[in-house]
Amino acid sequence: MMAESMKDFETELEQSFQVIKEGDVLEVEVIGISETELTVDLNYYTEGIIPLEECSDDPAFSIKNDCNIGDRIQAMVIDAENENGVVILSKKAAHNLMIWDELEEDYQNRTVFQVKITDTTSGGIIGYVKGVRAFIPASKIELNYVEDTSGYLGMTLEAMIITVDKEAKRLVLSAKEIQKERKAKEYVQKVRQLTVGDVVTGTVDRIESYGIFITIGEDLTGLCHISQITNKFIKSPKEIVKLGDTVTAQIIKLEGDRVSLSIKALTEDEVPKEEDDYEIPKEFQADHEEDADASPFAALLKGIEL
Numbered sequence: 001m002m003a004e005s006m007k008d009f010e011t012e013l014e015q016s017f018q019v020i021k022e023g024d025v026l027e028v029e030v031i032g033i034s035e036t037e038l039t040v041d042l043n044y045y046t047e048g049i050i051p052l053e054e055c056s057d058d059p060a061f062s063i064k065n066d067c068n069i070g071d072r073i074q075a076m077v078i079d080a081e082n083e084n085g086v087v088i089l090s091k092k093a094a095h096n097l098m099i100w101d102e103l104e105e106d107y108q109n110r111t112v113f114q115v116k117i118t119d120t121t122s123g124g125i126i127g128y129v130k131g132v133r134a135f136i137p138a139s140k141i142e143l144n145y146v147e148d149t150s151g152y153l154g155m156t157l158e159a160m161i162i163t164v165d166k167e168a169k170r171l172v173l174s175a176k177e178i179q180k181e182r183k184a185k186e187y188v189q190k191v192r193q194l195t196v197g198d199v200v201t202g203t204v205d206r207i208e209s210y211g212i213f214i215t216i217g218e219d220l221t222g223l224c225h226i227s228q229i230t231n232k233f234i235k236s237p238k239e240i241v242k243l244g245d246t247v248t249a250q251i252i253k254l255e256g257d258r259v260s261l262s263i264k265a266l267t268e269d270e271v272p273k274e275e276d277d278y279e280i281p282k283e284f285q286a287d288h289e290e291d292a293d294a295s296p297f298a299a300l301l302k303g304i305e306l
Contacts, residue, residue: 222259
């Protein structure tokens with residue numbers, strides 16, 4: 001216990017001799033909060049002050065709501081000793097110095113943020129992520145392009161970082177990516193409810209050289225390969241179906257979000273009919289039907305031992 005007390009004393013003594021310089025980034029403890037500033041303990045001969053305007057760039061920041069006595073925060077020294085002998089620090093300067101590395105990690109981890117929209121432009125909407133101004137282009141707000149962005153002011157959207165540029169201090173987000181991923185997961189869940197062998201009815205909504213895409217309900221689409229349309233040989237699916245046709249098919253394979261269908265699986269095998277009663281050329285006919293040996297073929301076989 002005595003050893004620990006001595007160690008703490010030595011640490012405090014060492015800190016008392018430190019010289020704080022402009023540009024230093026320090027970890028400090030909040031010991032006072034007013035409407036206009038934070039008072040912080042520097043473990044120094046004097047206390048530090050963080051003015052309100054040096055707390056954050058985020059317009060939603062509230063010194064009363066977002067700061068608490070006892071908080072340990074990072075702050076940068078911007079005046080080592082003002083006219084009153086007090087150290088002036090900036091929480092936002094320290095934040096802006098270190099936050100970009102953190103945002104880069106969030107980008108790599110595909111972190112999802114709740115972003116409150118504070119401003120709009122014709123080209124997109126603006127919010128803040130970890131105190132940094134971020135832009136969401138109109139093309140990245142919804143699955144479909146948004147023409148009028150004004151309705152998003154004050155809304156909170158889920159978004160993820162798609163561009164983080166530390167040098168240019170540029171942060172770009174996308175809400176569309178979240179929606180696409182969520183929709184893809186929902187689609188796979190719907191596919192998992194299907195079973196190979198199920199018979200489904202749907203509408204032909206796309207025709208390609210290799211097959212047709214059939215909408216089969218619940219926003220699901222299946223592919224019927226050209227080889228699974230009919231038992232007959234066809235050069236193009238258009239020989240059998242056209243856009244908008246209603247068709248019935250059987251599910252023959254499920255893989256991830258892919259549904260493979262077969263129309264021909266529900267049709268009986270079509271065996272090509274061959275003409276059995278064709279006319280025999282005259283020179284190969286027997287003179288008398290009852291004389292089976294009177295044909296030219298029979299004549300050739302005479303005298304040959306089999």
